[in-house]
Amino acid sequence: MTKILILEDSPPLQSFLKTLLQASGYELSICDKGLDGFALLSEQSYDLVLLDLGLLDMDGQDWLLEFRQWSQLPVLVLSARDGEIEKVTALDNGANDFLTKPFSANELLARIRVLLRTNNQVSFALQCGDIYIDPNKHIVRVGDNEIKLTKKEYAILLLLFQNKDKVLTHNAILSHIWGEQYINRPEYVRVHVAQLRQKLEANPASPKYLLTEPAVGYRLVD
Template structure:
């Protein structure tokens, strides 16, 4: 079965430019021109990925993103003319998986789509690690059986570490995958999120056992935490 992509954009030029290439790549495509239609199409079309503009009629793109995230973890790539840092961070904080600023190169958009879909396919749905349970399908994290409230950005950083568990992930890699390639030098973003994750997840945040720092390199999710030899 072909993967389905929902385009949410009121610019007919953008829709006309994107759609033929998506169809040529074997995707099924549906188009919504405003926020209300986006939510209606989302329920009917059951897409595997959403390409979402922020500036659309009826319901803003951020609100659409928030409502989708209330009951679905499918990838959302924001494609918007708004390229300010605040706009990008707000979209990612509200559940977007990636952000592409208009105008963009079609090849880059297709590469982003492939990467996000591939990442979702390779993730293990349920990860157990000592007293932590991470359900990537439901975007749910449990500690000692109790839900842990994470922001979308905190979850995205944790998911990057978990997907590459027991391997070192550099701060630059995390920034590129979570915030976007234009932020590869803003590694201080990662330090703040790691600090908050440790407070929420670690038994002793000052001596972390799950999210380990590899000095001068990056971070590693230690899946063997709590396993005695």
């Protein structure tokens, strides 16, 4: 069943979306805080995110920016902010589509169908040896076993996949995942790579895929 994560802080709209989408055959998770949304995405696989820009704990634009650091899952923004700049900013930040409130049930369902159809037509799955990662659905597998990663672990692994066979310095990883203010703190990366090895490598003490370049950084190899 297609699973949709809804990030929306309005109880009436939550109720409307729940009734409409469940009747259309979708499985839903609903929350009103961005951090709760991140937690759900780290624990479960989804096919689409519906995002309100006015969440209880953070702005949806900031949520989008952070989300796009580690996932390519399609995002449909649902917002009462109807200004052109707001729409353009959301799209630049990684939204796949923008629907202004109020909207009709039929238009919402049509937009959802388009995004799901487009998403299913393109496979973003990547492979390195026995390790598979699907950036669309935020799924990681070793062989047939699905592996649960934290948000930071997943972001590091995806970055390494996107630069397979290339050495990434500690500072390059820190800058991309944590931000410029964390440069020259290689211990952050070392701890998370060690955790990744425990989850992904058959022998973490002698890794096959996640290799260390001494005093430099890390490299992902087949």
